[in-house]
Amino acid sequence: MTKDWNRRTKLVHQGSRRSQYGEMAEAIFLTQGFAYDSAEQAEARFIKADEDEFIYARYGNPTTRMFEERIAAIEGTEDAFATASGMAAVNGALTSLLRAGDHVVSSRALFGSCLYILEEVLTRYGVKVTFVDGTDLDQWRAAVTPGTKAVFFESMSNPTLEIIDIEAVSKIAHAEGALVIVDNVFTTPVFSRAVDQGADVIVYSTTKHIDGQGRALGGVICGTTEFIRKTVEPYMKHTGGSMSPFTAWIMLNGMVTLDLRCRAMAEGAERIAAALEGHPKLSKVIYPGLASHPQADLAERQMGSGGTLVTFDIAAGKEAAFRFMNALEIAKISNNLGDAKTIATHPATTTHQRLPADQKEKLGITPGLIRLSVGLEDADDLIADLMQALDQA
Numbered sequence: 001m002t003k004d005w006n007r008r009t010k011l012v013h014q015g016s017r018r019s020q021y022g023e024m025a026e027a028i029f030l031t032q033g034f035a036y037d038s039a040e041q042a043e044a045r046f047i048k049a050d051e052d053e054f055i056y057a058r059y060g061n062p063t064t065r066m067f068e069e070r071i072a073a074i075e076g077t078e079d080a081f082a083t084a085s086g087m088a089a090v091n092g093a094l095t096s097l098l099r100a101g102d103h104v105v106s107s108r109a110l111f112g113s114c115l116y117i118l119e120e121v122l123t124r125y126g127v128k129v130t131f132v133d134g135t136d137l138d139q140w141r142a143a144v145t146p147g148t149k150a151v152f153f154e155s156m157s158n159p160t161l162e163i164i165d166i167e168a169v170s171k172i173a174h175a176e177g178a179l180v181i182v183d184n185v186f187t188t189p190v191f192s193r194a195v196d197q198g199a200d201v202i203v204y205s206t207t208k209h210i211d212g213q214g215r216a217l218g219g220v221i222c223g224t225t226e227f228i229r230k231t232v233e234p235y236m237k238h239t240g241g242s243m244s245p246f247t248a249w250i251m252l253n254g255m256v257t258l259d260l261r262c263r264a265m266a267e268g269a270e271r272i273a274a275a276l277e278g279h280p281k282l283s284k285v286i287y288p289g290l291a292s293h294p295q296a297d298l299a300e301r302q303m304g305s306g307g308t309l310v311t312f313d314i315a316a317g318k319e320a321a322f323r324f325m326n327a328l329e330i331a332k333i334s335n336n337l338g339d340a341k342t343i344a345t346h347p348a349t350t351t352h353q354r355l356p357a358d359q360k361e362k363l364g365i366t367p368g369l370i371r372l373s374v375g376l377e378d379a380d381d382l383i384a385d386l387m388q389a390l391d392q393a
């Protein structure tokens with residue numbers, strides 16, 4: 001019934017359910033359970049719950065369901081399952097699918113907790129994991145074999161903003177019957193075309209752009225009804241990683257402005273990257289929307305945007321990077337991303353601190369590297385702030 005709506009309309013209306021009061025704003029059903037009219041009704045619902053019937057908030061809740069329907073419509077998947085955090089989504093997508101003896105191929109440049117799940121958790125239960133350089137298609141071709149059950153990667157890597165070609169990797173994976181699971185956080189749902197490009201399962205940390213105001217942890221797994229309801233849901237509902245109704249309400253409200261925010265942030269990021277490029281104190285400015293990015297064509301084809309993050313390297317190293325960060329007046333020093341407030345992160349000493357030196361070098365995490373998550377402030381003000389801070393670096 002809503003199939004013909006464009007994205008902005010879906011972001012405002014899709015999935016809304018109204019009680020008998022006809023409330024305008026989406027209601028928060030802050031309830032763990034639901035009362036039945038009769039013992040017979042309870043029995044029937046445990047046999048099969050209809051679309052609008054709920055049993056227990058860990059299994060599903062009207063507010064959470066509204067969020068799931070809205071994000072599935074945006075991503076273009078049949079269904080979605082909302083989770084307590086982005087990591088509950090990554091863990092849920094992988095652990096619900098895999099069992100001892102299965103083989104997974106994953107890109108190496110991963111968010112630290114994703115790496116932990118693949119390297120420490122899955123292998124503990126007998127899943128075999130092969131890591132590849134995600135940008136090297138030959139390595140994917142060599143690693144994916146007829147027995148490979150799934151491939152996993154972050155479509156844009158953190159913090160060096162390398163793009164992994166979803167379409168090309170999906171072709172390689174599908175030729176061997178492997179499921180393609182993409183962590184699409186850095187791409188954002190607004191710039192995602194992952195389903196069209198071949199991804200089977202898309203996970204988001206909704207903590208980032210979907211909330212967009214740094215208020216709550218959340219996550220979501222998007223996929224076919226078959227995968228979400230037969231594979232993911234039984235695992236999630238019995239292991240306790242479901243999203244709370246209150247969080248779902250925050251995310252529903254974040255969705256309303258998601259398109260506007262991501263586009264404004266990407267516009268700001270593009271202007272900031274252009275202003276920073278060539279600055280004498282910087283050895284490198286990385287932004288997928290700059291012509292100098294080695295994968296600029298792929299970024300344009302895959303996302304139609306350079307995204308909302310800019311990474312740059314202060315040539316003089318750690319002390320200069322710290323002086324720069326401490327001199328910032330608008331941008332905050334923190335480690336979230338996708339927030340309305342611009343955030344500067346020093347990956348080498350925070351998010352990637354625990355990586356051994358050779359790994360940092362391999363991933364391009366140099367002592368002067370700064371990751372900037374561009375917010376919704378005026379781009380001219382941000383550029384002025386970055387320039388005065390660079391003067392002090």
Ligand SMILES: *Cc1c(COP(=O)(O)O)cnc(C)c1O
Pocket residue numbers: 085086087088090111113114154158183185186205206207208217218219
């Ligand atoms: C933040 C993040 C996660 C984890 O999400 P949480 O909501 O913090 O659990 C996973 N993957 C990527 C790429 C992220 O940026």
